[in-house]
Amino acid sequence: MKKHYFYSIPCFVLTCALAACSDDHQSSSAKAGQDAAGLTPAASLDPLASVAPDLVAKRAERLGIAALFPKEMGMMAGVYDIPGIMKSVQNLNMVKTWSSCSSGEEADESIAIPGEDASEPVQRKCSFSSPVIDAMIGLGPEWAPWLDSAQSSFTKMGLNQMKEILSVYKLFQGVKDGNEDADGAGAEVMGGQGAEMIVQWAELMDLRPSQAATAPVMIAAKLTPEAQAQAKAFLKDANLQEDMELHGMVSLYEKTYNGLACKVAEVDCKKVRAKLEEMLDEAKDRMEISRENMDRLKAALVRLDESRLYVAVSFVDDTLVGFITTNPEKQVRIASSPQESMLSRPDFSMADARFQYPAYGLLFADKASVKGVINMDLAYYKGMLTGLKDVMQTIGADWKIADLAPSMTALDSIKASMLGMYEKLARNATAVSYFSWQDQGVHVEACTYPLEFYKLDAPSAMSAVRPGASTVLYSSCTVNPQMMDMGCSLCGNIAQIVWDYGNAYISNPKHDVSDQVRMAAPMIQMARPTIEELWKAYKTALSGLTGSGVFIMDMQGAPSPMLKNVPAPRFSAAYEVKNRAALGEAWQKVANAAKTVVTLASQGKMAELPAPQSSVDGDITTYDYQCPLGADLNPVVSISDTRWAVSMPKAFGMEVLRESVKSPVQGAPLEFQLNLVPVRDALKSAAESSRELRNAVETLDVITSDVTGIHATGRKAADGRDVYHIHIISAAK
Helix, strand or coil: CCCCCCCCCCCHHHHHHHHHCCCCCCCCCCCHHHHHCCCCCCCCCCCCCCCCHHHHHHHHHHHHHHHHCECCCCEEEEECCHHHHHHHHHCCHHHHHHCCEEECCCCCCCCCCCCCCCCCCCCEEECCCCCEEEEEEEECCCHHHHHHHCHHHHHHHHHHHHHHHHHHHHHHHHHHCCCCCHHHHHHHHHHHHHHHHHHHHHHHCCCCCCCCCCCCEEEEEEECHHHHHHHHHHHHHCCCCCCCCCECCEEEEEEEECCEEEEEEEECHHHHHHHHHHHHHHHCCCCCCCHHHHHHHHHHHHHHHHCCEEEEEEEECCEEEEEEECCHHHHCCCCCCHHHEHHHCCCCCCCCCCCCCCEEEEEEECHHHHHHHHHHHHHHHHHHHHHHHHHHHHHHHHCCCCCCHHHHHHHHHHHHHHHHHHHHHHHCCCCEEEEEEECCEEEEEEEECCCCCECCCCCCCCCCCCCCCCEEEEEEEEECHHHHHHHHHHHHHHHHHHHHHHHHHHHCCCCCCCHHHHHHHHHHHHHHHHHHHHHHHHHHHHHCEEEEEEEEEECCCCEEHHHCCEECCEEEEEEEECCHHHHHHHHHHHHHHHHHHHHHHCCCCCCCCCCCEEEEECCEEEEECCCCCCHHHCCEEEECCCEEEEEECHHHHHHHHHHHCCCCCCCCCEEEEEECHHHHHHHHCCHHHCHHHHHHHHHHHHHHCCEEEEEEEEEECCCCCEEEEEEEEECCC
């Protein structure tokens, strides 16, 4: 249910990306190397440090309504040029071709859905518009201490979620076993847990007047002239009719706070408390809520007597500003100048290197807010994983698992690893920012606390291998060995749990399992030693590698009859070796473990894998099983004292290995590239003989008329934060 917030790209990015790809003013191509250079400059993370006035002025000119938000804000997120984004999305060829409408001004009704059977265009002209040009929301500094104070409640929420799952399971099993009382008892337990969640949220809510420097929530929306006029007229005439339920609890009036003439909605929290208690008394006989929880809920509601809640709305030129606050005299305010706004913070530097490009959106959170969110996740997972153990023990006993210890040990290990990771993230928390802009497509750059999945402080040892114009897929990076160990441990623990519970489920006669699965279960049991040996071989092989690797693929092979005469793909996955002997040991484990599989598969005709053919070229030895599909479709394995690779065909792999031993390129330590154009062209070369290929080419023609590929990089900033950059590359227009 919970997801981490700051290393996920904001939702608007994909829409902005596609919109950028339809912009008529972009240049025709983008060079991948541009993404690795000139990223957000490192900045001091001291929020009290000063920023040069001319830089603040440039930020204000570029970021517009962000200059309204006081510098004390803890978090901000915004979107720019919403009408432009919407229009650009409608003008995408993908939208024109595959949706039922396009922009009213430029709809092309001659375009039909691709495919030989498409006879008539299905478009109709549509027109979408937005009254909001730019929009932004900010959260005040008091959220961070509130998150810190709520840790125990979030732990209870995680625990209660697992209790709900356990109740659902017991209810299901009781009904399935014919227990007539199970339905009512289960519903009562689940109702009580739902009430517990309500009580927990009520206890967390605190609306007593705050002395924080800014409102808990502030919004700003730059409106079109028509929307401004409508909004001002609405605010002027707004009132609450006597028959409305809010009448008497909410009062509307006009008042000026800190120079802002506002329309204010004031909530009478005492009357809200009385109304809620009245509703509770009326519903208590129907609610599955214990006396203890009812007392807790009413105690939480008592705080409403000391609470205040206001919603204030005003205009600053063409921008609507709004505040949700408990202390309007202090908190209903905008920054008096850009120098007093968020733009004057040194850690609000995400756009400094991109002033010349149109902005699409931004997100910012200061260190305290980031740490609060990470600790919230940590607290939640503590409760959830504790409750999960109770769920698994109950189910394990019900399914008659003879020995639960291995699975419980595995779960404890998962919990320790996961919580340990979050604790480390919290210790290393920094300010986080995302910024999105347009330049030959859309760019998204995230500057975040160290995630440590990859080593970003130096180029990969394999980075001398570079993508070319014909490269379809490319990646180069160095994985953190600690993360590899953690990943292996996680996979092994999950496999243990799946194995124990999967076998128990299959063997339990109460469960509806097909005969084929039941028959396969003994064979799977027999194969377990082989699977375990192969897993050990994999981990041994990893121990022989440094974590630096490169993958590269193109479509430059010879046309293959096996692939409908499409040019064969060529690929190589190459890695830096630190211990060649470990790789030899791993292969021997594979060979030994495979004996069982080979014997079964050959029905006793073979006892082990045949020896591959080997060849030596300099210090590189290549092993080849001579695939009958031909040289271009024949994967090989190559190894030297410093490199290991699996490639197809051999000649391409040798080319990559020779290139990989050159000095690393001084570029991004983490790099990824996807180019769809070579795939389209390769399929097109053979499309005449195949309807399926023609349909695929038509689809790729539409996609690549908007988006040709993706380029992404990762590096370490001078201040220690991770910087991740994604460029969705637009097609020539």
